Structure formats: C-alpha cells, structure tokens
Amino acid sequence: MLSRGMLCIVIVACSPTALAQPVEGADGRLTDPAGRVLYTFDRDSAGASACKDECAVQWPPYAAPPDASAKPAFPLLRRDDGSLQWAHRGKPLYYFAGDVKPGQASGDGLGGTWHVARTRPAETPDSGPSYSPKGY
Template sequence: MLSRYLLSIVTMACSLTALAQPIEGADGRLTDPSGRVLYTFDRDSAGVSACKDECAVQWPPFSASPDASAKPAFSQLRRDDGSLQWAHRGKPLYYFVGDAKPGQASGDGLGGTWHVARTRPAETPDSGPSYSPKGY
C-alpha cells in the first residue's frame, strides 16, 4: 500500500512537465520539455511496460495526456493502472529518481538494463586514424 502511495506521488511530480511529447536533444538524447533525461528498459517489449510497482517508484513512467498528439516514432501506451505513458519506437520511456537536475543521466547503464533513450546512437570521440599494417 505504501509503495503504491509513493508511486503515485512520484508519478504525479514527474507528470507535471510530462504532458508534452519527448524532445530530442542535440546529441540525440530524449528529454522531457524541462530537459530531464528519459530512459528505456531492456525488459520492456514493444508497447508494454515491464516496470511496475517498486520498479516504477525508482523509474517513474514519462506520462502522456490523452489529448497529446504524437510525432512519427513516438506513441502512447496504456499502463496496467490505466494511465498513459510515452514510448519511442514502441519502447516505454521513464525518468530516474536519482537524476536531480535537467541533463543529468546517472541512471544510464544501471543494472545493465537501463539506458538513456536516444533517437540515434551515441557519438564516440574520434581517436584519429587507426593503423593496421597489412599481413600482420
């Protein structure tokens, strides 16, 4: 009972800015309109959230309003509790409670299953030309 109460408080707090659709940052990261980073969960399947109960307390869903219109690649899914959640290419989107400020992404890679939501792969720094001699 207490965990459901906490979940509703955290979800409500995160939902205040979550009624608009996700925004793509310059580096391809997805954020909410206030700049809070969004995440995906490897255990989710297309259009279905596997993050419930205690999981959703730590990883609150990025809520959607019923009248929000989605751009291509974005959609809404209905959670088990009847609320709507934004998805990118079918993958549900979440916040991480450990992120204290916009742009922070301290949940990236946690448990090997949580990742910053991106519209394209992260760019890796160019280490310059590589040398590979022939025949070796």
C-alpha cells in the first residue's frame, strides 16, 4: 500500500498538467496549469536540487517531460535520477504534498526555507495612511 506522500508523487508524476511549463497567476504566484501552487527551497543552489529522498516525498519535484523545451524564465535541470525538473530563475520548483486543492499554499514559509515561487514580490495589504504629526 502506498503512503499518502508516495501516492501524491504518483498522482503528480502521472498528471499531464504536471509536465507543462509553469504558469504565472494574477498575483505573481507560479502554478502548474491546473492551479497547483509551486515552491522554491532556500537550500537549493542555482541549477541543482538539494531536496532528495524523504524531502522529495513531502516536496515532489515539478517534473518536465523528456522532450520539454527550456524557456529563459523557466529553465530545466536534470535531477540525480536523470529526470527533468522545471526551474524558475535557476531555482528548482516543487509541489507541497500538504496542498490538496488548486490555489492552496499551506507550505509557504515552512521551516523558514520553503516559499511560494513568484515572478514578483508579494504585495502587502495597504494599512491605510500613516499619521505623522508635524512639530513633534
């Protein structure tokens, strides 16, 4: 019987949308074409994944098909097992096994090292005008 994490890898690996180039959402978040949020890992170096074995069970790589064509914003990297993984600005892209529906981003900030992949910084909500009295 497959564990939940292994089942997630099987589902992601078999999904046709999992192989397509990442998509930029209206808020700058990167997703797969089905709307599943993608993440980056601070411990990765440009062009190389540090997330292997048990890490890759919780954070499945965003796979690319063997015939994928790299784009300037979305290069490809070859993992240790020979498979291809999409990247953004050289950083490998991943799913989070804890996200169960499109748009969910429950892995953002986990361990202080996992972040939603973005094409631009997240906007912070406007807290309104600041008050600065004159003469004080």
